[in-house]
Amino acid sequence: MRPVIPYVTAALLFGLGVYGVLRRRNAVLVLMAVELMLNAVNLILVTADTTARAVLPHGGQVFALFVIVLAAAEIGVGLAIVLQLYRMRASVAVDEIPLAERRAGEVEPHAGGPVPATTGGGASPAAGSAPEGQR
Amino acid sequence: MTGVDVLLLALGAVAVGSAALVVGTRHLVRAGLYLVVCLGAVAGMYLVLAAELVAWVQVLIYVGAVVVLLLFAVMLTRAPIGASDDLDRPGWPAALIGGGAGLGLAALLVDAYRWTTVDLPAAGNAERIGEQVFSNWVLPFEVLSVLLLSALVGAIVLSRPDIGATRDDATGDRGRSR
Structure with a gap:
């Protein structure tokens, strides 16, 4: 077995993941590109496990399992954030997210947008159906 | 070039090609389906590399759960059926950084390993992985x-x-x- 083949595959997968994270506007596609990067790291770990002799046997495969668990947790929280973003702004484009923090009492600058859930408990039932009403 | 190398080359080509389609396609749902192909090819590489437990965990969790969650998210954010034109930012910096990272790492690893050969360990190691996880x-x-x-x-x-x-x-x- 030539270890250079899976190593180079993993490097190219990582490069494609970086490209996807920087290029894509849709937040779900950004998460898919993050999955590509995590898979590249897993491939490196498993290949190193089979090629290198370590003090603890199979440390690479155990780490790959841990990274898979971390990826599952990351995708759960990440998709919750993306869906909440869609509920608030009716868009998942990552370059339209305002990075400056909105102060208390300031009016939402997104004209016509649905009321975010932070303005009070009374607005929360309307927040779920707001994107449909906006279209 | 043994049979293992040919298998690894073929699976790696499938993985890289479908990954390029994931980051390049204009259809949101197709990106998720190409991601299935890519993750499946990587799981096949794990099988060839005698890491069968990791391979089946990859199939179960990634292909079974993560991709399904991503497809749910694609549908819940009301992605359009068919090609959409506003998926990408204009991205020379992205191509530069991504290509630089990928090709740089590839050059580094090629320089480190050249064309050396390594003997594969014996397959069927789920029991040993379990011992490691629950001891060390x-x-x-x-x-x-x-x-x-x-x-x-x-x-x-x-x-x-x-x-x-x-x-x-x-x-x-x-x-x-x-």
């Missing part, structure tokens, strides 16, 4: 279970708007009774 790696294993629990609770809190509203409300818990 048992503390990270338990910490990961706590992390999974907190991620679960965090996802629930994020996706329930009433929880965050009552917490931020100045009146406290009385906001819920309205």
Whole structure:
């Protein structure tokens, strides 16, 4: 077995993941590109496990399992954030997210947008159906 | 070039090609389906590399759960059926950084390993992996279970708007009774 083949595959997968994270506007596609990067790291770990002799046997495969668990947790929280973003702004484009923090009492600058859930408990039932009403 | 090398080359070509389609396609749903092909090819590489437990965990969790979650998210954000034109930013910097990272790492690894050969270990190592996880790696294993629990609770809190509203409300818990 030539270890250079899976190593180079993993490097190219990582490069494609970086490209996807920087290029894509849709937040779900950004998460898919993050999955590509995590898979590249897993491939490196498993290949190193089979090629290198370590003090603890199979440390690479155990780490790959841990990274898979971390990826599952990351995708759960990440998709919750993306869906909440869609509920608030009716868009998942990552370059339209305002990075400056909105102060208390300031009016939402997104004209016509649905009321975010932070303005009070009374607005929360309307927040779920707001994107449909906006279209 | 043995049969293992040919198999690894073919699976690696499939993985890289479908990954390029994931980051390059204009159809949102097709990106998720190409991701299935890519993850499946990587699982095949794990099988060839005698890491069968990792391969089946990859198939179960990635192809079975993560991609399904991603496709759910694609549908819940009302992605259009068919090609959409606004998926990409204009990206020479992205191509530069991504290509630089990928090709740089590839050059580094090619320089480190050249064309050397390594004997594959014996297949069928799920029992040994389990022994390792529950002896040497048992503390990270338990910490990961706590992390999974907190991620679960965090996802629930994020996706329930009433929880965050009552917490931020100045009146406290009385906001819920309205």
